Amino acid sequence: METFYFYLLALVAVVSGYLVVTCKSPINNAVALMMTFVCLANFYVMLQAPFMAAIQIMVYAGAILMLIIFVIMLLNMDSLKGQKTSHSVSWAAGLGVLIFIQVYFVLNRSEPTGLTGGITNQVVATVGHTQLIAQSLFTDFLLPFEIASILLLVAIVGAVVLAKKNV
Amino acid sequence: MITVHHYLVLSAILFSLGTFGVLTRKNAIVIFMCIELMLNAVNLSFISLSHYLGNMDGQIFVLFIMAVAAAEAAVGLALMIAFFRNRESISVDDFNLLKW
Amino acid sequence: MYDKLWLIPFFPLVGSIINGLFGKRYIKSEKVIGGIGTLAVVCSFIVSLSCFFQLSAGTEKVYEAVYGSWMTVGQLQINWELLLDPLSALMLLVVTGVGSLIHLYSIGYMHGEVGFYRFFSYLNLFVFAMLMLVLGGNALVMFIGWEGVGLCSYLLIGYYFEKKSAGDAAKKAFVVNRIGDFGFLLGLLTLYWTLGSKGVWTINFVEISHNAHLLGPGSVVVTVITLLFFLGATGKSAQIPLYTWLPDAMEGPTPVSALIHAATMVTAGVYMIGRMNGLFAMAPDTMMVIAIVGAATAIFAASIGFAQNDIKRVLAYSTVSQLGYMFLAMGVGAFTAGIFHLMTHAFFKACLFLGSGSVIHAMHHGLHHAHLNDDPQDMRNMGGLSKKMKVTYWTFLIATIAISGVPLFSGFFSKDEILWWAAGSTRGGWMLWVVAAGAAGMTAFYMFRCVSMTFWGPQKTNAKAKDHIHESPWVITLPLVVLAFLAVVGGYVGVPAALGHFVHIPNYLEGFLEPVFGHAQETYQIAIKANMAHSLLAEFGLMGMSVLIAGIGIALACYFYLKTDVPARFVAAFPKLHRAVFNKWYIDELYDFLFVNPCKRFGLFLWKGFDVNVVDGVVNGVGRVMQLFSAGLRYIQTGFVQNYAMGMVIGVVVIVGFYVLR
Numbered sequence: 001m002e003t004f005y006f007y008l009l010a011l012v013a014v015v016s017g018y019l020v021v022t023c024k025s026p027i028n029n030a031v032a033l034m035m036t037f038v039c040l041a042n043f044y045v046m047l048q049a050p051f052m053a054a055i056q057i058m059v060y061a062g063a064i065l066m067l068i069i070f071v072i073m074l075l076n077m078d079s080l081k082g083q084k085t086s087h088s089v090s091w092a093a094g095l096g097v098l099i100f101i102q103v104y105f106v107l108n109r110s111e112p113t114g115l116t117g118g119i120t121n122q123v124v125a126t127v128g129h130t131q132l133i134a135q136s137l138f139t140d141f142l143l144p145f146e147i148a149s150i151l152l153l154v155a156i157v158g159a160v161v162l163a164k165k166n167v
Numbered sequence: 168m169i170t171v172h173h174y175l176v177l178s179a180i181l182f183s184l185g186t187f188g189v190l191t192r193k194n195a196i197v198i199f200m201c202i203e204l205m206l207n208a209v210n211l212s213f214i215s216l217s218h219y220l221g222n223m224d225g226q227i228f229v230l231f232i233m234a235v236a237a238a239e240a241a242v243g244l245a246l247m248i249a250f251f252r253n254r255e256s257i258s259v260d261d262f263n264l265l266k267w
Numbered sequence: 268m269y270d271k272l273w274l275i276p277f278f279p280l281v282g283s284i285i286n287g288l289f290g291k292r293y294i295k296s297e298k299v300i301g302g303i304g305t306l307a308v309v310c311s312f313i314v315s316l317s318c319f320f321q322l323s324a325g326t327e328k329v330y331e332a333v334y335g336s337w338m339t340v341g342q343l344q345i346n347w348e349l350l351l352d353p354l355s356a357l358m359l360l361v362v363t364g365v366g367s368l369i370h371l372y373s374i375g376y377m378h379g380e381v382g383f384y385r386f387f388s389y390l391n392l393f394v395f396a397m398l399m400l401v402l403g404g405n406a407l408v409m410f411i412g413w414e415g416v417g418l419c420s421y422l423l424i425g426y427y428f429e430k431k432s433a434g435d436a437a438k439k440a441f442v443v444n445r446i447g448d449f450g451f452l453l454g455l456l457t458l459y460w461t462l463g464s465k466g467v468w469t470i471n472f473v474e475i476s477h478n479a480h481l482l483g484p485g486s487v488v489v490t491v492i493t494l495l496f497f498l499g500a501t502g503k504s505a506q507i508p509l510y511t512w513l514p515d516a517m518e519g520p521t522p523v524s525a526l527i528h529a530a531t532m533v534t535a536g537v538y539m540i541g542r543m544n545g546l547f548a549m550a551p552d553t554m555m556v557i558a559i560v561g562a563a564t565a566i567f568a569a570s571i572g573f574a575q576n577d578i579k580r581v582l583a584y585s586t587v588s589q590l591g592y593m594f595l596a597m598g599v600g601a602f603t604a605g606i607f608h609l610m611t612h613a614f615f616k617a618c619l620f621l622g623s624g625s626v627i628h629a630m631h632h633g634l635h636h637a638h639l640n641d642d643p644q645d646m647r648n649m650g651g652l653s654k655k656m657k658v659t660y661w662t663f664l665i666a667t668i669a670i671s672g673v674p675l676f677s678g679f680f681s682k683d684e685i686l687w688w689a690a691g692s693t694r695g696g697w698m699l700w701v702v703a704a705g706a707a708g709m710t711a712f713y714m715f716r717c718v719s720m721t722f723w724g725p726q727k728t729n730a731k732a733k734d735h736i737h738e739s740p741w742v743i744t745l746p747l748v749v750l751a752f753l754a755v756v757g758g759y760v761g762v763p764a765a766l767g768h769f770v771h772i773p774n775y776l777e778g779f780l781e782p783v784f785g786h787a788q789e790t791y792q793i794a795i796k797a798n799m800a801h802s803l804l805a806e807f808g809l810m811g812m813s814v815l816i817a818g819i820g821i822a823l824a825c826y827f828y829l830k831t832d833v834p835a836r837f838v839a840a841f842p843k844l845h846r847a848v849f850n851k852w853y854i855d856e857l858y859d860f861l862f863v864n865p866c867k868r869f870g871l872f873l874w875k876g877f878d879v880n881v882v883d884g885v886v887n888g889v890g891r892v893m894q895l896f897s898a899g900l901r902y903i904q905t906g907f908v909q910n911y912a913m914g915m916v917i918g919v920v921v922i923v924g925f926y927v928l929r
Contacts, residue, residue, distance in 0.1 A: 002169060003168065003169055006169045006173065010173075010177050013177065013181065014177070014180055014181065014184070017180075017181050017184045017185070017204055018184060020184070020185075020188065020197075020200055020201065020204055021184050021185070021187055021188035021191070021192070021201060021204075022188075026194060026196050026197055026200075029196075029197050029200050030200065033200050033203060033204065036181070036204060036207065037207065040207055040210070040211055043174065043177075043211060043214075043215075044214055046169075047174070047214050047215055047217075047218040048218055049214050049217070049218065049226055052214055052226055052229060052230075055230070055233065056210075056233075059233050059236075059237060060203070060207070060233070060236075063237060063240075064203065064236060064237060064240045067240050067241070067244055068196060068199065068200060068240070068244065071196060071244045071247060071248065072196055074248065075196075075247070075248070075251050075257060088190060088191065089191050091190070092186070092187050092190030092191045093187055095186065095187075095190065096183040096184065096186045096187035096190075097183065099179075099182065099183050099186060100179050100180060100182075100183040103175075103176075103179040103182070103183075104176065104179060107172060107175055107176065107179075112170075112171065112172075112219075113220075115219075115220065115221045116220050116221060116222065117220050117221035117222030117223070118221060119217075119221040119222060119223055120221055132223055133223065133226060133227070133230070136223045136224070136227050137227055137230065140227075141227050144231060148231055148234040148235075151234065151235065151238050152234060152237065152238050154238070155237070155238030155239075155241045155242050156241060158241070158242045158245065159241040159242050159244070159245035160245075161245075162242065162245035162246055162248070162249050163245040163248050163249060165252075
């Protein structure tokens with residue numbers, strides 16, 4: 001059952017990923033991307049990471065994708081219709097396939113080591129995923145966390161400056 | 168039984184698709200979305216490996232990737248607006264000042 | 268006093284630096300500049316004099332002063348060392364003594380010239396270099412002076428650098444000297460290696476003389492070494508084949524001609540051979556070459572002197588000729604006689620040059636007042652100046668008599684000693700005597716020709732200029748008088764034994780220089796030939812003949828140029844011969860044809876053919892290839908963001924592929 005569910009989700013994710021890449025209209029791309037995000041959130045749940053699934057939906061689908069759609073609507077995308085496709089499609093396809101082959105090759109060559117850390121399914125079930133993330137984030141990764149907050153602040157200021165009229 | 172292998176292959180497929188999109192599409196916003204797709208492929212592999220190894224660090228990393236992606240979205244889209252205001256276009260073919 | 272030896276070259280160096288650095292901006296006054304320059308040399312003279320007296324009084328005849336190490340090359344230790352022995356002491360006196368007089372003279376002669384400070388700076392620098400040359404205790408220290416005098420010669424000949432002929436003459440002097448220096452350096456390096464291979468790593472003169480026998484008397488290598496050194500000497504001392512620069516050097520101011528091209532620098536070659544007499548005595552073949560070159564130069568230069576009209580050029584060729592005598596003396600092994608003639612020649616030739624300078628000064632003054640553009644150095648414009656310039660006339664006449672070899676004047680003693688050795692030495696021969704005596708007669712002829720054209724007969728100067736010609740100031744005439752006095756009495760320090768026997772004057776010079784030359788002169792069979800050893804008759808006979816020849820020359824000159832038109836008729840009868848002599852036997856043209864023009868053409872080929880095509884071609888070609896490459900490569904820079912992204916992805920694929928396939 002779980003295997004079937006995985007393959008179904010994987011199919012949806014790949015098809016929607018393909019649509020992200022190929023659809024002519026940006027709105028359709030955005031909707032397809034949304035689909036991919038949701039699929040990935042499902043995978044996160046299957047991987048015993050419910051908190052990650054939640055913020056996947058909230059940050060990506062809720063925030064980033066909304067922003068993208070706003071921009072698509074803000075800029076009159078009709079003016080961009082009829083653009084010619086790239087001449088480097090075959091090159092790009094070749095490279096994409098090559099990357100996949102390489103990754104696949106590496107995966108096949110590697111030996112799985114099994115569980116090495118202490119976060120087993122039981123620990124996640126008893127302690128709770130959110131608490132585990134919080135413990136790690138606010139102890140070992142406190143400094144990167146603060147830096148990330150500064151990064152976001154800088155990004156906000158930058159976005160405001162860039163979007164001003166007289167730039 | 169679904170192994171980490173499956174997740175990683177799926178992640179590779181999505182990553183390759185994203186790469187293909189980045190290299191072929193002309194619309195800057197679509198390219199941006201393809202980049203998000205690639206980031207998400209990486210996130211998937213991080214979380215699957217984190218689960219597989221029983222180690223929380225991979226998921227922390229995903230959190231940071233999300234933070235960076237959010238910042239990138241804010242700045243990147245602002246850039247596109249600014250560019251569109253100047254050029255009436257967001258086709259990357261018009262971003263061609265950096266040449267001989 | 269020996270420990271003050273370094274002061275001798277030090278004073279002129281300081282004088283040169285002061286005048287050179289501060290002369291133009293801060294001192295300005297000609298009197299002060301000239302005073303500093305003269306004082307520096309006079310101080311050197313005083314120190315030299317005290318060294319000289321201490322040396323002649325003491326028993327220690329060779330003193331080496333080491334002032335520190337210069338460099339150490341392998342087993343060769345080169346020091347900053349000065350060498351004081353009778354030879355260098357004598358040269359010191361000549362250089363600083365004559366040098367001080369000429370400095371004093373220059374104050375008057377150079378009055379009002381634009382680069383007055385520059386002139387004195389160069390002159391002092393020259394004296395410094397010459398003193399380094401003389402005092403140098405090893406060949407490399409000597410080489411500093413050797414090159415230094417060449418440099419100063421260049422600077423001083425080209426003093427009027429705005430004149431093209433002066434610049435050309437300076438370059439010619441420098442280049443010709445360089446050829447000689449090349450020989451000197453090659454000789455030095457060969458000597459260093461061959462002596463080194465015998466286990467003696469040295470370039471110190473004293474040690475060279477001591478170890479010269481290691482090279483083997485008469486061996487090929489010592490002949491080669493000495494011939495190379497002799498090439499250096501021919502360059503510096505204006506001998507065949509490198510004499511051509513000296514007559515052209517007359518483009519410099521007259522005091523320069525007197526100091527450099529008569530009294531000091533040109534004697535450097537003679538001095539150098541004297542300094543290495545131990546080495547040269549080992550190479551009889553080289554000695555023969557030196558003697559023949561010296562004799563040939565003496566008569567060849569004298570023949571050119573016949574037809575020159577420029578007063579300084581006559582003296583220049585006379586200098587070349589007299590230097591030929593010195594080399595003749597060196598070549599037959601009569602080192603003492605050569606140095607003796609060097610000394611007396613310094614006196615009378617400096618006197619002659621300064622006298623001619625005084626004449627030119629007056630002529631220039633006169634012509635300038637009359638607004639004429641006649642050449643003030645052309646003797647055909649002169650004549651009858653004896654009434655106008657009494658001091659100059661008498662001193663000039665005395666020096667002319669001295670150079671002509673009239674008995675009891677200094678030139679007689681030195682020249683006759685050379686003639687006697689040329690005939691009487693075991694290395695000499697009758698041919699050498701005949702040539703040298705002929706040259707002596709010719710010298711007497713053209714020198715009196717010069718005197719009669721300049722000072723005697725009717726005044727040929729333009730009437731307007733005539734009245735403005737008058738005697739020079741005291742700073743010019745005082746050196747003339749002193750030098751004329753020396754030209755008379757200078758010879759009595761070396762009265763030949765045959766004469767000294769009767770008048771009870773010993774040969775001081777012979778005794779004084781004995782520590783330097785005695786060994787070489789005795790050991791290496793440079794003695795009087797057996798059949799002439801005690802023949803006073805032979806010596807007096809030769810002496811009488813040479814005096815007779817000189818007398819004939821004088822008489823002919825006076826007769827021809829005062830009473831008759833023989834010279835003009837002679838020119839009319841043999842126009843080709845006259846033209847050949849007048850044009851210096853076309854030697855300059857021959858050199859142009861043989862060496863200069865081929866060099867020029869080769870240079871032109873290197874420039875137009877090699878440099879422009881090959882060198883520039885390579886350089887430009889590299890640039891052109893780069894341009895072509897970059898013109899192709901810049902199309903990679905499309906400006907399309909996706910092409911750059913493609914590049915990145917390709918890079919990722921390649922790097923990952925490298926790890927995958929490894």
